[in-house]
Amino acid sequence: MIKINNLDFSYKNTSLFHDLDMNLDQGNIYGLLGRNGAGKTTLLKLMTGLRFPDSGKIITGGFTASSRPKEMLEKICFIPEEIWVPPLTAKKYVQRYSRCYPSFSHELLKTHIEEFEVPYQRNLNKLSLGQKKKFLLAFGFASQCELLILDEPTNGLDIPSKSIFRRLVAEYIKDEQTVIISTHQVRDVENLIDPIIILDEGKVIFQQYVNALQDKFRIVNMKEISDTEKILYSEKTLGGYSVVMEADTETEAEQLDIETIFNIAVNNPDKLNKIMKGEDNE
Amino acid sequence: MNKGTVFSLDRFLALLNIELNSIKKPGLITAAAIGGFVFLTSLNFTNQDPAMHMGNFALFLMLGGLIFTSYSFKELKENTSGMSWLLIPGSHFEKFMVKLLVASAGFIVGITCVYYLGMFLGETVNALILKSPHQYLDIFSWDFLNLIGGYLLMMSFYVFGAIYFKSYHFIKTSLALFAVFLLFGVVILTIAYLVFLPYFDGLSIKPEYKEILINAQRNSGHVNGYQESHFQIGGNLPVFNYIMKAWMNFVTPIVVLIASYLKITEKQV
Numbered sequence: 001m002i003k004i005n006n007l008d009f010s011y012k013n014t015s016l017f018h019d020l021d022m023n024l025d026q027g028n029i030y031g032l033l034g035r036n037g038a039g040k041t042t043l044l045k046l047m048t049g050l051r052f053p054d055s056g057k058i059i060t061g062g063f064t065a066s067s068r069p070k071e072m073l074e075k076i077c078f079i080p081e082e083i084w085v086p087p088l089t090a091k092k093y094v095q096r097y098s099r100c101y102p103s104f105s106h107e108l109l110k111t112h113i114e115e116f117e118v119p120y121q122r123n124l125n126k127l128s129l130g131q132k133k134k135f136l137l138a139f140g141f142a143s144q145c146e147l148l149i150l151d152e153p154t155n156g157l158d159i160p161s162k163s164i165f166r167r168l169v170a171e172y173i174k175d176e177q178t179v180i181i182s183t184h185q186v187r188d189v190e191n192l193i194d195p196i197i198i199l200d201e202g203k204v205i206f207q208q209y210v211n212a213l214q215d216k217f218r219i220v221n222m223k224e225i226s227d228t229e230k231i232l233y234s235e236k237t238l239g240g241y242s243v244v245m246e247a248d249t250e251t252e253a254e255q256l257d258i259e260t261i262f263n264i265a266v267n268n269p270d271k272l273n274k275i276m277k278g279e280d281n282e
Numbered sequence: 283m284n285k286g287t288v289f290s291l292d293r294f295l296a297l298l299n300i301e302l303n304s305i306k307k308p309g310l311i312t313a314a315a316i317g318g319f320v321f322l323t324s325l326n327f328t329n330q331d332p333a334m335h336m337g338n339f340a341l342f343l344m345l346g347g348l349i350f351t352s353y354s355f356k357e358l359k360e361n362t363s364g365m366s367w368l369l370i371p372g373s374h375f376e377k378f379m380v381k382l383l384v385a386s387a388g389f390i391v392g393i394t395c396v397y398y399l400g401m402f403l404g405e406t407v408n409a410l411i412l413k414s415p416h417q418y419l420d421i422f423s424w425d426f427l428n429l430i431g432g433y434l435l436m437m438s439f440y441v442f443g444a445i446y447f448k449s450y451h452f453i454k455t456s457l458a459l460f461a462v463f464l465l466f467g468v469v470i471l472t473i474a475y476l477v478f479l480p481y482f483d484g485l486s487i488k489p490e491y492k493e494i495l496i497n498a499q500r501n502s503g504h505v506n507g508y509q510e511s512h513f514q515i516g517g518n519l520p521v522f523n524y525i526m527k528a529w530m531n532f533v534t535p536i537v538v539l540i541a542s543y544l545k546i547t548e549k550q551v
Contacts, residue, residue, distance in 0.1 A: 050365055051550050068547075070287060073371040084362035086304055096303060099296040100371040 001026045001147055001178045002047055007056035009039075009046060016042060017202045020056070026146070027175050031193030032182040033262050038199040040182040041081065044149050047180075048078050061146060074102055077145040079136050081152040085124035090135050093124060103144040108172065112138035115164050129156040137165060141172055148179045154188040162188050186258040196258060198265045206265040208276055213261055216275060218247045219254040232271060233264040246275065288373050297372050297380045305384070313392065316342055317400035324404020327414040335419040336426070339397050343433050346393060351385040351440040352452035355546075359449060364551035374547045382539065386437060390430060394421060431531050438535035442542040445549065 007020040016039045024030055034040045045051040046058055049065040049072070058065040063072040086093065090113070098104040113120055116134040124132060133156050140148055154162050169192050173179055181189055198206040217232065223240040225231060233244040244256065244264055264272050323329075323338060331337070357367035370377070401419060409415040420426060443455025481491045 045365075045551075048369060050368060052548075068368065068374065070293070070371055070373045070376075073369055076369065078365070078369055080362065080365055082362050084360065084366050086300075087307070088303065092303070096296070096300045097370070100293065 001061060003057070003059040004047075005057045007046070007058065008054045009042065009051070009056075010054055011042075015202065017053075020203060022197070022204055022207070024178065024180070026178050028195060029169065029173065029179040029181065029193050031186070031189060031196040031258065032180055032199065033184075033186065033196055033258070034199035035266065036184075039202060040199060041151055043199065044078065044080075044151055044180065044182055048076055048149065050078075074100075075146040076149065077101075077140040077143045077147070078149040079133075079140050079151065079153065081155060083129075083132055083136055085127075085132050085136070087123060087125045089123055090118060090120045093135075094139065097139070098143075101143040101145065105142050105144055108144070109138055109142035112141050112168060112172075115168065116161060130158060130161065133157060134161055137168075141168055144174070144177070146177060148173070148177060149182075150179065151182045152184065153181060154183065154185050166192055186262065190258055193258070196261065198262060200266055200269070205269040206261075206272065210256075210258065210261070212276070214256050216247050217244055217256045217264075219243070219256055219260060220245055221254075232268055232275070233260065235260075235263070288375050289379075290376070293372050294376050294380065297370065297376055298383070300370070301380050301384055302388075309392070312346070313396045316346070316393070317396045320397050320400030321404040321407075324401050324416065325408050325412065327408065327412045330414065330416065332417040334416050335397075335401055336429075339393075339419050340429050342397060343390070343393055343429060344436065347385075347389050347433055348436060348440045348456075349452050350389055351437050352444050352455060354381045354385045354441065355444040358445065358549060358551070361551045364549070368549065368551060374543070378543050378546050382441065385441060386434060390433070435531055435535050438538040438542070442538050442545065445542050445545045 002022070002024040004020060004022040007017050007022075008015070009017040009020075032040050032043070042051060046053060047060055047065055049058075049060070049068040052066040061072050061075040063069050065072070088096070094106075094109060098106070098109075113135070116138055118131055118135045118138060119127065124135060127135065133153070137150075137153060140150070154165060157165060166189070169179065169189075181193055183189055194211065195207060195209040197204055220243045221237070221240055222243050225234055225241050225243060230245050231243050232246070235242045242260075244260055320338065323334070326334075357363040367377070397419065398421075405415045405418065439459055440452070440455050443458065444451045447454045481487055487495070
């Protein structure tokens with residue numbers, strides 16, 4: 001769905017991406033993770049052609065992203081973190097904008113609007129941030145675009161709405177659709193995203209399926225850290241340490257969560273990648 | 283490339299619908315204000331200038347139209363609205379043409395209707411009560427057509443400014459145009475000064491060159507010499523005028539609009 005080759009991008013004189021390569025296949029729900037300022041939003045903008053690379057190639061849906069052809073735009077629905085809505089009621093917005101999306105489903109929209117409890121007759125400008133976001137998410141799901149890009153989708157949503165969001169993604173995203181969710185709130189999308197992509201210092205430091213990681217690693221609670229060689233990551237907790245080790249340990253263990261995976265990837269990317277490739281077993 | 287990729291009437295109308303709705307409310311308020319103003323000025327029995335309506339209309343068309351044009355790409359002012367606009371499924375050409383159509387034909391038709399309505403109501407009341415009506419705005423006169431031509435030319439510059447500048451589009455475009463014309467004037471004057479300086483004494487041709495010019499005209503068979511040559515030059519002026527008008531009214535706006543379109547394709551938010 002998206003192919004990025006040798007991407008270089010900088011803001012004025014500050015380099016953000018250097019020689020970045022990435023391949024995103026159709027039919028996955030990708031989680032794009034990274035520290036603040038890692039370039040997640042910029043990368044999403046580059047993928048949608050809102051920003052142009054200094055050099056390198058970005059192909060989105062078979063088209064050069066920066067040329068923004070109508071065929072590419074029909075395949076994309078991008079809901080940014082900071083949203084903008086025109087001064088229209090939700091109903092009028094749908095009447096006007098849905099015509100631009102060939103696969104738009106009014107039935108789906110009705111369902112999603114009801115689920116999210118978005119006021120359909122009120123001016124979108126007068127709605128709260130959360131309500132605006134819920135409306136745009138409902139619209140985005142109903143557009144049935146091949147590529148759905150969500151930048152911090154759960155920011156501004158109340159707790160019940162986060163659950164509805166998760167349910168809608170799980171229930172209504174079709175197999176052929178690709179979703180990219182960029183977020184810091186990994187717990188909000190814990191069981192949705194797979195694979196995960198971790199960006200750090202202008203590079204993809206990690207891109208793997210969560211299942212593959214969970215098969216290889218376990219979290220073990222220890223009072224004292226002993227066998228440091230096998231430890232990938234440790235975190236001080238109340239009364240001891242929470243330690244990430246390879247799954248071959250006989251100790252009683254918990255399953256790995258995405259937040260921990262992120263911490264391992266950022267702190268120990270080389271070792272993690274080696275283990276994932278099976279090189280560390282030698 | 284498939285023709286439908288660049289332009290589809292259905293998508294164009296959908297985009298036009300979005301655009302018209304985005305300007306509906308401010309447009310109606312402005313129209314009411316202009317209509318009201320025209321109505322009141324039509325009641326002015328102290329001003330009997332036959333060109334009053336043409337003058338007022340020109341002011342509304344030029345000032346109003348160019349301010350309106352300056353904000354025609356208002357979505358690009360903010361990153362959030364710019365992202366939303368740039369990602370609407372439609373070609374750059376369709377999006378650009380929608381904006382252009384609204385700022386050109388849309389504004390001209392709108393302002394003419396509003397002005398005519400205000401003028402018609404005002405002048406009717408004036409004729410019935412005050413008995414001193416003014417000459418109606420003649421939309422079929424050459425003056426009117428020239429005015430529209432002038433507006434379209436200026437509008438093309440303001441379309442470019444609307445895309446190029448991030449804020450204060452109208453003021454920045456006006457200042458930029460002023461600077462360009464000033465620079466252009468200075469260059470022309472400098473060239474004229476350097477080329478023709480030896481032939482002039484102040485603003486008059488030096489006597490020896492005037493003599494040469496008159497003799498040259500006499501030798502070439504013209505009876506009235508200098509005087510006749512003046513008329514001959516005058517006789518060629520209409521051709522020069524036509525070329526200049528065609529350049530200014532057709533070539534320049536088209537070039538500027540093409541540059542504006544290319545600027546849209548390069549826009550990043």
